[in-house]
Amino acid sequence: MAQLIALALAVVAVAAVLFVPSYSIETSSSDHGASYFVVSALVVNGPGMLVPLGIPLLVAVAPVAARGRAWHPVSITATVLLAAFAVIGAFSIGIFFAPAALVEIVALFLHAGPRARAEKLAAQ
Numbered sequence: 001m002a003q004l005i006a007l008a009l010a011v012v013a014v015a016a017v018l019f020v021p022s023y024s025i026e027t028s029s030s031d032h033g034a035s036y037f038v039v040s041a042l043v044v045n046g047p048g049m050l051v052p053l054g055i056p057l058l059v060a061v062a063p064v065a066a067r068g069r070a071w072h073p074v075s076i077t078a079t080v081l082l083a084a085f086a087v088i089g090a091f092s093i094g095i096f097f098a099p100a101a102l103v104e105i106v107a108l109f110l111h112a113g114p115r116a117r118a119e120k121l122a123a124q
Contacts, residue, residue, distance in 0.1 A: 002103055002104075002106055002107035002110055003063045003064050003075070003104070003107050004064060005103050006060055006063075006082075006100045006101075006103040006104045006107060007060045007061060007064050007100075009060075009097075009099045009100035009103055010056055010057050010059075010060035010082075010097060010100040011057065011060075013056070013093075013096035013097045013099070013100060014053045014056075014057055016096055017041055017049075017053055017093045017096050018040060018041060018042045018049065018050075018053065019040050019042065020040060021038040021039055021040050022040060022041055023038070023039050023040070023041065023043075023044045024036065024037070024038050024039075025037045025038075025039060025044075041093075052093070053093070055085070056081075056082055056085045056086075056097050056100070059078050059081045059082050059085070060078065060082060060100055060104070062074050062075075062077075062078045063075040063078045063079075063104070063107070075104070075107065075108060076108065078104060079101070079104040079105055079107075079108055082097060082100060082101040082104050083101040083104070083105070085097055085101075086098045086100075086101045
């Protein structure tokens with residue numbers, strides 16, 4: 001469940017980066033004075049913005065899609081990559097992915113709790 005919440009938070013982060021106005025543009029002309037616009041990253045950067053935003057989104061999808069024994073290493077890798085993306089890009093778009101990274105970390109600890117120990121005992 002925590003993995004799904006992290007994925008939802010990553011989707012919300014992508015939507016926020018793309019559509020929330022975060023750039024201000026001021027234009028001036030000699031006959032009309034000054035105009036001030038507030039626009040989103042998608043307007044300023046164009047569709048090329050989808051590439052860097054797709055990376056953390058794919059990373060957040062990986063643990064949800066992984067099954068069986070692959071889940072744990074995929075989840076650890078996804079958590080490290082998402083946290084690294086959030087920290088490295090903290091002064092730009094990375095900060096939007098911090099909540100998803102924190103929930104990924106929580107998901108690792110939740111899985112390592114009593115339920116995981118019971119699964120290990122049952123597998124032996």
